[in-house]
Amino acid sequence: MNIVNILEEIEKVDGEIYERLNPRRAAMKSFFNIGKKISLAAMPLALGSMFQKAYGQTTLPTAVVDVLNFALSLEYLEYHFYNHALLGTDVTFTYPTAAAKTAITTIRDHEKAHVDLLVGALGSSARAPIAYADTDFRAGGTFATVYTDYNTFLAVAQGFEDTGVRAYKGQAGNLLVSPGVLQTALQIHSVEARHASHIRQMRTAAGSTVYKPWVSLGASGQANDSGVPQVDAVYAGEDLTVQANVNIANITGAPNATAAKLAAVESFDEPLDKASVITIANLFLQPGKKLS
Amino acid sequence: MTMKNNEPIRKSELQEESLFEKAVGRRSFLQYAGASAAGIALVAAGCKKDRGYPDMNTGVTLDFKDDFGVLNYAYALEQLEAAFYVKVASAPPASFTAAQKAYFQDIQFHEIAHREFFKAALGTAAIGSLEVNFDSIDFTSASSVLGTAMAFEDLGVSAYNGAGPRIKSATYLLLAGKIVSVEARHAAYVRDLISNGSFADLNSLAPLGANNAGGLDAALTPDKVLATAGKYIKTKINVINL
Structure with a gap:
């Protein structure tokens, strides 16, 4: 040997x-x-x-295990959401182009890879798997047409991706104790942002409303730019314009106050705390399967 | 930085070292020269340093001994990106659509915001302004501009991801996290303009440290990032305590 x-x-x-x-x-x-x-x-x-x-399978600090299991729950949700959109027999919308279906497949594959990676990293500390039957992507009827209307599907997809970006960002500080885990989490985090950017472009391509690839302000200047008031919680606090006591609206070089505020909002994505993310995630989980 | 530069210490650098010692006291360091075109030097410093010593030559020094070094590293990259987009937005390629012009203007504002944020946040600890070299870019050509934009955005993502674990302060880590996801959104947008659907082509990002099997985005150490970015930067960048 x-x-x-x-x-x-x-x-x-x-x-x-x-x-x-x-x-x-x-x-x-x-x-x-x-x-x-x-x-x-x-x-x-x-x-x-x-x-x-x-x-580190047996030596991960408890706080890190908690973060990874939290992330794993979200990745299971995202995976099932996209996987069902590709394979579900009750899905009646059709993808407008082959490229659109390929993009959803790419994203599904990444979410699956994230699930597998997190399960592997957690080992015996991994939470119980979430099955598709544990989920409710119609959110009790709020998004009843999620699998029958392509635009609704994309709107919910945008909500998932933008939530995912915020969730990982919100947990980064808890991973400072484990630089290797932090590195991996950051690499997942930016992939979710790439997904969000593309889903937003798919929404723009599918309709007459423009959704910027980055998180901006809504039509009335509100924090939610998705056009879906039911997901206000996903964008709560995304309208921040001051970072570390620096007023970003004063330093973007934009030609007027309106453009400067938009640029200040768009140039920094905001984190979301765990409790807020759980509230959002639980909309899509069956009773008895909700996160706590 | 590619390690073609494991050359013996050159005499001029030894002379510099002695000058350096006079200024700040006993220290021993080794400079890996040879990033000739890049003008970037990786310096392994042997002793504890205080801030405020003169930069070697007339360049800037990124001292990775603490978070200020990482923030200055980000500031350097944001300077590069902002300079590029300012130039593109002021005179976009003729074939750009109205939507593309508008989004490149957006990105310009974002990158200026990032640059000025780091400058303000670093205060007196901020490095100086970098002089860029865009000779290799044809700003009238959409493919040249898009290709460069993609390279900068993907490199930016890899830089923030790779530097994140070096940050000690949760506050600074979060700020870097707030910026990197915006860079990733830019990267995905530009990639889709070049080839729709390539927004997160992790196989193509493998040279930047991405891993498709794990669904993991790019991540590179600062020396590798600066070796690539150096092509576009005239100012000499010294790297110490990496």
Whole structure:
């Protein structure tokens, strides 16, 4: 058994194995040196504990586990929402173009990848899976046509993506204790933002109303620019124009006050606290399956 | 920065070092030179530093020992992006539609807001203004402008994602998070203009650290980001304590 070969094999599928094992490669040398001194019989145990440390399945702090399970719940919801739109037998709208269906497939695949990634990271700490039967994307009738009307489907999709972006942003600070987990969460966060941007463009393409790819103000200057008052909670606080005591509206270079306020709102996305996200998510979960 | 630059310390730099020592006391550092076109130097500093020492040569120094270094790094990239979009918005390619012109103007305002926000937030700790080099961009060509915009936006996303775990303050981390998702929205929009549906083509973003199997966006360390961005920056950027 050659530990160096094992690590090299792992490195082919996980380029960051050395970083996971220890932020400093130099420290690996010391491990190899220890390896020379301990008996071959003891090696597998040493290796096992080293990998456990690297992937952190049993050592994640409780706060981090909570964040990841919270994220996992949202990813399950998003996955089922899109997966059903692609495969559900009660879906009666048709995609206007092949590209539209491909885009929804791309997004569905990313949400599935996020679910799998989070389940893997959490290991035995992962929450119970959410099944499609646990969900209610018609939201008790608020979005009764979500799977029969393409525009309603896209409107709800926008709500999910913009909520997802806000939810991850709101949890980033809780992950400071685990830089590796934080890194992964940030990489999911910006993918959700890319999804949101595209869904907004799909909505614009599907109708006569323009939805900017970025979060702006509504027609009456309200925080919700989605045109769907039922999702006001998704955009609550997105109209902030002051960041860290800096009045952004004064520094955008925009030619007038109206444009400057829009630019100030658009240039910074806002976080959403966990309780607010849960309230939104619970609209789409069956009684008895709601998050707490 | 590609590590073609593991060259021996050159004499001129050793001389600089001695000058440096006179100014701020004993320190030993090693400068990896050779990012010739980029004008960016990665410097590994051996000793604890105080703020306020003179920049090496006439460039700017990003000292990653604390959050100010990360914020200045973001400030540098926002300077680059803002300069690019100011130029595009002032004279867009003739083939741009009215909607494209309007959105590129929006993006211009966003990037100016980011740049000026960092400048204001950093106060006296802010690096100076960078001089850009856009010689390689044909601002009359939509494909050149869109290609550059995509490169800048994707690079920006990778930079914020890669630098996030270096930030120690939850306040600054959140501010970076507020900005990176806007950059990702820009990136997706520009990508869709180039090729509809490529908004989150994570396979194409793999060179920037994305992972399609995990559904993970780009993330790069500052040295790699600056090596790419350096093509567009004339000002020498020194990087220490990375």
